[in-house]
Structures are given as structure tokens and as C-alpha cells.
Amino acid sequence: MTDPLLAPRVQRLLSRWSQRRDFQACAQAAYGTRIGAKFPAEALSSLERIAGAGTRSVWAAVREIYAAGSRAQVLERLAQWSASSRHWLRDDAAKCLQGLSRFRGERAVTAFLKEPGPREHLLLLSRRTLLSSSRTHRQCGWNCMRLWVERAGDEPGLDELVAEFFAELPEPDVEGDRLRERLLFHLRLWGHQLPDGDTALHIKSLLEERWSM
Structure with missing residues (x-):
């Protein structure tokens, strides 16, 4: 993900995957790698869609984004999730x-x-x-x-x-x-x-x- 031309294409692809149930597992796995660490805001927004759908927990991917250095950003997003009307x-x-x-x-x-x-x-x-x-x-x-x-x-x-x-x-x-x-x-x-x-x-x-x- 160091290629500046490739990165936006990958981000758009993963964003689409996060909105399709049959591809959400793939998107979640990808966000738990250096991709999520490099683009934490985009990754957390897509993980929010996946978690909100109630099909799977996104804890593993969130953990990797947090561990990679985006700790304050992760806590802010989790605080927002805790106030959501969506149970998942x-x-x-x-x-x-x-x-x-x-x-x-x-x-x-x-x-x-x-x-x-x-x-x-x-x-x-x-x-x-x-x-x-x-x-x-x-x-x-x-x-x-x-x-x-x-x-x-x-x-x-x-x-x-x-x-x-x-x-x-x-x-x-x-x-x-x-x-x-x-x-x-x-x-x-x-x-x-x-x-x-x-x-x-x-x-x-x-x-x-x-x-x-």
C-alpha cells in the first residue's frame, strides 16, 4: 500500500466490499492489516458499517488499527459506537x-x-x-x-x-x-x-x- 496510485483504488474497493455481506469478511480481514493502519479513518468507517449490520464482530481489525498507533482515534470512534441506536x-x-x-x-x-x-x-x-x-x-x-x-x-x-x-x-x-x-x-x-x-x-x-x- 505504498503506491500512491494504487491506494485510492484499494480503498474504494474495500469500501464497496464493506457494504456487501458476501464480501464483508474479506474487507474486515484487509482492514486488520497495514491497510487499516495506514488509513484508520476510512477503515473504521467501513468497519462501522460491517459491525452495524450484525453479521460479525470487527474486534480483531479494530485491535490491529489500535495497536498500529491510531489509539486515540479508535477510542473516539468506539465512544460514538457505544451511543449508537444499533445494538451490534x-x-x-x-x-x-x-x-x-x-x-x-x-x-x-x-x-x-x-x-x-x-x-x-x-x-x-x-x-x-x-x-x-x-x-x-x-x-x-x-x-x-x-x-x-x-x-x-x-x-x-x-x-x-x-x-x-x-x-x-x-x-x-x-x-x-x-x-x-x-x-x-x-x-x-x-x-x-x-x-x-x-x-x-x-x-x-x-x-x-x-x-x-
């Missing part, structure tokens, strides 16, 4: 959040807790996933939060960043009150389940202090 887009947004949360190092989504723009997209994506009407989606969200808490025990300073993020998840409404209760419940639970349960309990105490102010 919300489904892939939840699955992608869970999958991306497994990355460590510079690719870790928790690396965005210090960056205002991507952090806001991550906040919207996480909140909508945790408050989804789908039990499966909510479980994806809690799986992510547990991964973050577990990682906070290994990375100095991450516990404060995670606690600050958790504190902003609930909004001042009935759903927000419910989310506060669930956050504290899960942190107590993880305090008993995780090898380093002290980190979960420390984050819980930081949350309670923040919410009591």
Missing part, C-alpha cells in the same frame, strides 16, 4: 473496550488517563458500557475495570489516576447513584479476590473520600 455497534464497542484493556505498556488504555481528549472518550465509552441495558456489555465493562485495578497494583501512581477516573463515571442522577454503589461493591469484592487486594481497597477509600466532599 454497541456490542462491538463493549467487546473492544474489554479487549483493548488487556494491552500493557504504552498501548494500555490507562495511558490515556493523563490526556484530556482521549480520556473523555474513554470516560464516555466506559460509562455507557457499565450502564448498558445488556448484561453482557456491563460484564465487559466490569472486566475492564478489574483489569485496570489489578494493573494499578504494579504501576506506581496509577491507583490515583484510576480512582479519579472512577469518581467521574457516575453522573448526578439515579443511574449515577446506582453506578456509585456498584463501583464500591466491586472494589470491595476485588479487595478479597485480587492478589494485591490492598490496591482495590485503597482506590475504594479514595472514591469514598472524593464523593463525601
Whole structure:
């Protein structure tokens, strides 16, 4: 895909394939390669059409685009998907959040807790996933939060960043009150389940202090 003359033709072809069910698998596979990494905006738009059709998950291709360097762009798009009226887009947004949360190092989504723009997209994506009407989606969200808490025990300073993020998840409404209760419940639970349960309990105490102010 380094040929400037060939690239537009390939993009147009893959865009057409993404609109035809019998070719969507081929388009998705192609977007999970250097093609998707080189043209992330076009790839994500086509993957949105595929995911929205409900025929297949596009998680594998999204993962490759994210890993290749378009991390902030991917998070922004997933935040949009999480607000979609189409169930399958919300489904892939939840699955992608869970999958991306497994990355460590510079690719870790928790690396965005210090960056205002991507952090806001991550906040919207996480909140909508945790408050989804789908039990499966909510479980994806809690799986992510547990991964973050577990990682906070290994990375100095991450516990404060995670606690600050958790504190902003609930909004001042009935759903927000419910989310506060669930956050504290899960942190107590993880305090008993995780090898380093002290980190979960420390984050819980930081949350309670923040919410009591």
C-alpha cells in the first residue's frame, strides 16, 4: 500500500466490499492489516458499517488499527459506537473496550488517563458500557475495570489516576447513584479476590473520600 496510485483504488474497493455481506469478511480481514493502519479513518468507517449490520464482530481489525498507533482515534470512534441506536455497534464497542484493556505498556488504555481528549472518550465509552441495558456489555465493562485495578497494583501512581477516573463515571442522577454503589461493591469484592487486594481497597477509600466532599 505504498503506491500512491494504487491506494485510492484499494480503498474504494474495500469500501464497496464493506457494504456487501458476501464480501464483508474479506474487507474486515484487509482492514486488520497495514491497510487499516495506514488509513484508520476510512477503515473504521467501513468497519462501522460491517459491525452495524450484525453479521460479525470487527474486534480483531479494530485491535490491529489500535495497536498500529491510531489509539486515540479508535477510542473516539468506539465512544460514538457505544451511543449508537444499533445494538451490534454497541456490542462491538463493549467487546473492544474489554479487549483493548488487556494491552500493557504504552498501548494500555490507562495511558490515556493523563490526556484530556482521549480520556473523555474513554470516560464516555466506559460509562455507557457499565450502564448498558445488556448484561453482557456491563460484564465487559466490569472486566475492564478489574483489569485496570489489578494493573494499578504494579504501576506506581496509577491507583490515583484510576480512582479519579472512577469518581467521574457516575453522573448526578439515579443511574449515577446506582453506578456509585456498584463501583464500591466491586472494589470491595476485588479487595478479597485480587492478589494485591490492598490496591482495590485503597482506590475504594479514595472514591469514598472524593464523593463525601
